Amino acid sequence: MNYKVFYLLLFLPLLIFSQESPDIKFDKYLENKTNVITVDNNEFCPVSIEYEYSGENVKSSLANKSIIVIPANTKKFIISKIDAQDQFKSYKFNYNVYYVFGDVNSKPADTEEVYWLPYPTNTSQTIYQGYNGAFSHQNAYSLDFSHKLGTQVFAARSGKVVITKSDSNQSCLTKDCAKFNNKIIILHDDGTFGEYVHLKKDGITVKKGDDVKQGELIGYSGNTGWSKGPHLHFSVFTNKIDGERTYYKTKFRVKGSPNPIYLQEKKNYTRNY
Missing domain, CATH: 2.70.70.10 (Glucose Permease (Domain IIA))
Structure with missing residues (x-):
């Protein structure tokens, strides 16, 4: 099976806390001809990520515009696995990641602190x-x-x-x-x-x-x-x-x-x- 892979990676962090950005690092590796996108969270708190992607002849294991929470002090957390829909054709892939400190799903406890x-x-x-x-x-x-x-x-x-x-x-x-x-x-x-x-x-x-x-x-x-x-x-x-x-x-x-x-x-x- 032969196919050509072309991908472009874009990171557009959303800065908060007066220009401060979480200490996280994105990476990718190839696993059985599938591109795996990972992230290291080096912070002492969770980091929430919104993941957007686009491309041609591409499929992602994570749905477009999904929000995921990366636990504190986590290495090689898998965000998504990327592959071609038609394995006999090339594919193009772009993704943007927006991120903020904390778990965006958090709410205060029912009992007042x-x-x-x-x-x-x-x-x-x-x-x-x-x-x-x-x-x-x-x-x-x-x-x-x-x-x-x-x-x-x-x-x-x-x-x-x-x-x-x-x-x-x-x-x-x-x-x-x-x-x-x-x-x-x-x-x-x-x-x-x-x-x-x-x-x-x-x-x-x-x-x-x-x-x-x-x-x-x-x-x-x-x-x-x-x-x-x-x-x-x-x-x-x-x-x-x-x-x-x-x-x-x-x-x-x-x-x-x-x-x-x-x-x-x-x-x-x-x-x-």
Whole structure:
């Protein structure tokens, strides 16, 4: 049996988290005249991939525009097997891959998680920008705590550190500076991410792959990136395959309330635990 194979491989990654892209590597090998496409996921969290292909006289084991989730720290994960429909004819094949951090199918647990205030015990802070805030929280359930420069930052919830950045000392009032955000992103056990942003330069005490406990020191607040003054930005979200996010409201344990509450803009809250 003789046939000629011609294929063109295109990778078009969709970048998220302010220009950050997952550390994944695509490869291919020939197995009994079938092309096998694989991926290594070198991240400490799952990565979701949308797979698109086109061509002539071609068949793929994975349906077009399928979304698959690559487990964390996985090598040679098979995405698809490619072959000719008519083995006596040549075929052409192109594919694009779009990818984002996390499992895009994840949703928060039905029971509400109780978050801890991310600042030192026996101190109080004000929410100076709340959910859907006018400066930078449009259509986002995000909170800005009035952390002074160098204030200790504690994990609001347990999880695994999957992204860190601490090499920036720049800031400005426009979205263009989001790429300078120093941050920590923690993967929770329900697949959501917790994001701590605007940390000071070299102000992170954890590293990628660390498991952190609720209330553990993870860094120090700053004024980096898209920011108009020292503070801590916090949000909980999952990613969509198009790079957009779904944000979730979070209830916190605070002094003076017997039950966890949603925090409100311009109000002051004390951590007494």
